Amino acid sequence: MAAIDPSADAPRMTQQEAHRIMGSSEPHVVLDVRTPAEYAEARIAGSILIPVDGLVGRAAAELPDKGAYILTYCRSGGRAGRAAKTLRAMGYGKAVNIGGINEWPYGTVKG
Numbered sequence: 001m002a003a004i005d006p007s008a009d010a011p012r013m014t015q016q017e018a019h020r021i022m023g024s025s026e027p028h029v030v031l032d033v034r035t036p037a038e039y040a041e042a043r044i045a046g047s048i049l050i051p052v053d054g055l056v057g058r059a060a061a062e063l064p065d066k067g068a069y070i071l072t073y074c075r076s077g078g079r080a081g082r083a084a085k086t087l088r089a090m091g092y093g094k095a096v097n098i099g100g101i102n103e104w105p106y107g108t109v110k111g
Contacts, residue, residue: 010081027068
């Protein structure tokens, strides 16, 4: 795996552009990198949960398409940025940080 430059900014995408991709036929995964408790409280519809600390061990099995957009989010964007950088280093060329659910204007689901 390539080294992750801790000083480099994680690739970002606006939530508006992420929402457009989510409504399109472009291959994508909406990835919540928070804790299971946070995910149960509220999440973006259609997202999957892989907490940021478990990403390296689970990505290959749960994110098989390295060419798809991986739209990472968390509460405020910090963990999502770490996740996007980690995924890029693992060969996911379209992994991007879409920020935090606390800014998501398109509604959430619970449970």
